[in-house]
Amino acid sequence: MTSLLEDASQVLHNNWKDSFTIPCEGLYPFQWNWDSGFIAIGWAHLDMERAKREVLSLLKGQWKNGFIPHIVFHNEAETYYPGPEVHAAYLSDQSPKTKTSGITQPPVLGFVLEEIYNIAKDKEDILHFIDEVFDAVYLNHHYFYTHRDPANEGLVYICHNWEAGTDNTPVWDFIWETFEVPNYELDRKDTKLIDASHRPTNKEYQYYIHLIELFKQWKYDDVLIAGGSPFLIQDPLFNSMLIASNESIIRLGKLLNRTEKVGQLSRWQTRAKERMNTKLFDDQLNAYVYYDLRNERKLSHVSSSSFAPLMAGIPTKEQADRIVRHFQGGRFSGAKHENFLCASFDPGSEFFNSKKYWRGPIWINLNWIIYRGLRRYGYDEIADIIRKDTLYLMEKYGFYEYFEPSKEVNKSLDKGYGGNNFSWSAALTIDLLT
Numbered sequence: 090m091t092s093l094l095e096d097a098s099q100v101l102h103n104n105w106k107d108s109f110t111i112p113c114e115g116l117y118p119f120q121w122n123w124d125s126g127f128i129a130i131g132w133a134h135l136d137m138e139r140a141k142r143e144v145l146s147l148l149k150g151q152w153k154n155g156f157i158p159h160i161v162f163h164n165e166a167e168t169y170y171p172g173p174e175v176h177a178a179y180l181s182d183q184s185p186k187t188k189t190s191g192i193t194q195p196p197v198l199g200f201v202l203e204e205i206y207n208i209a210k211d212k213e214d215i216l217h218f219i220d221e222v223f224d225a226v227y228l229n230h231h232y233f234y235t236h237r238d239p240a241n242e243g244l245v246y247i248c249h250n251w252e253a254g255t256d257n258t259p260v261w262d263f264i265w266e267t268f269e270v271p272n273y274e275l276d277r278k279d280t281k282l283i284d285a286s287h288r289p290t291n292k293e294y295q296y297y298i299h300l301i302e303l304f305k306q307w308k309y310d311d312v313l314i315a316g317g318s319p320f321l322i323q324d325p326l327f328n329s330m331l332i333a334s335n336e337s338i339i340r341l342g343k344l345l346n347r348t349e350k351v352g353q354l355s356r357w358q359t360r361a362k363e364r365m366n367t368k369l370f371d372d373q374l375n376a377y378v379y380y381d382l383r384n385e386r387k388l389s390h391v392s393s394s395s396f397a398p399l400m401a402g403i404p405t406k407e408q409a410d411r412i413v414r415h416f417q418g419g420r421f422s423g424a425k426h427e428n429f430l431c432a433s434f435d436p437g438s439e440f441f442n443s444k445k446y447w448r449g450p451i452w453i454n455l456n457w458i459i460y461r462g463l464r465r466y467g468y469d470e471i472a473d474i475i476r477k478d479t480l481y482l483m484e485k486y487g488f489y490e491y492f493e494p495s496k497e498v499n500k501s502l503d504k505g506y507g508g509n510n511f512s513w514s515a516a517l518t519i520d521l522l523t
């Protein structure tokens with residue numbers, strides 16, 4: 090093992106809590122939905138039984154209607170806000186006994202299962218496991234297409250910025266300016282644990298909490314949320330993850346002879362891919378953008394989420410060629426390739442901030458998603474740059490949560506941003522190295 094691989098493996102071992110992996114000691118002390126997916130890929134390389142446990146633990150939080158929450162509170166911890174009592178998922182008649190939040194995150198589980206299948210040496214054993222969890226993942230996709238697509242158009246909505254996974258992307262600024270919020274008493278812990286200037290502001294947290302308070306009033310009823318939530322977005326990353334997961338469970342379903350479910354998934358899939366291209370591809374920006382259902386408008390901004398459709402095979406070759414220009418002397422690479430790939434928000438925008446969370450810094454899961462997408466379309470050279478940049482940042486700073494994109498600024502830094510020993514940074518490094 091190289092030492093980077095050993096160090097990455099150590100991070101996962103340290104963050105393992107008996108049956109699941111926390112994203113980061115202190116900062117994120119519970120099980121998170123999409124984190125656990127990326128983490129399971131890392132475990133699959135090291136210890137297949139742990140990869141399976143990770144997935145089973147996440148599914149313990151699944152609701153009766155198929156919904157999978159963004160946090161599962163298996164354990165108690167005082168270092169995170171908002172905890173289970175703020176989310177109060179028990180208000181919904183769909184929630185399980187296990188404490189959870191009442192909002193979700195990008196649905197990566199379907200393609201994670203296929204990744205695990207591909208990594209596994211004992212195919213029979215892993216297929217047996219996938220057989221066990223297949224219906225739960227199918228039910229989750231069924232939930233999305235029957236509860237999160239009120240106009241029945243093939244794209245699903247998210248109702249909270251935490252559902253996007255990209256919590257404070259500047260795109261949400263344009264939603265916050267559409268409504269007022271009361272002044273909630275916040276009990277933030279994150280800003281005491283790491284540099285507060287790298288985190289969202291208190292004003293932004295007022296919006297985050299306000300949405301949760303509304304959903305609680307509505308007992309997390311999807312019809313009321315779709316009818317009243319001021320945040321109702323078709324997000325290109327979220328829909329791409331669902332489409333990539335559909336594709337994977339269609340393939341796995343065929344191996345398992347789940348003919349009827351494969352048929353239904355394929356119908357959702359065809360419509361979803363078409364709609365991504367007719368509704369979310371922006372011809373001027375050469376990228377996928379966001380649609381604000383509440384205010385019926387496109388939010389035309391380019392973030393790293395705009396490139397995620399590559400991984401799900403959504404763009405035509407011509408669209409993909411146009412997307413790739415952002416990395417070849419375009420705004421993300423910089424004209425002279427002065428940036429590491431891939432910033433989380435358009436570095437040429439006035440809203441870009443290279444240090445602040447999802448407003449600019451590089452995130453390793455998005456790099457991995459974009460790397461996979463570029464490989465899928467045969468852009469091997471540029472995919473290789475993303476892989477090299479990712480491994481360079483890990484090697485130089487360690488497994489931080491996010492990183493500075495500017496090569497010049499990086500020269501004077503000795504660490505990354507946000508939490509350290511962050512699980513998905515380690516897990517996906519393992520995958521890129523093996």
Ligand code: 9WN
Nearest residue numbers: 112117121123124159251254255256
């Ligand atoms: C809210 C756990 C999560 C990631 C998100 C990331 C951050 C949480 C927070 O941490 O969000 O879910 O409290 O800031 O934005 O993508 O899943 O690592």
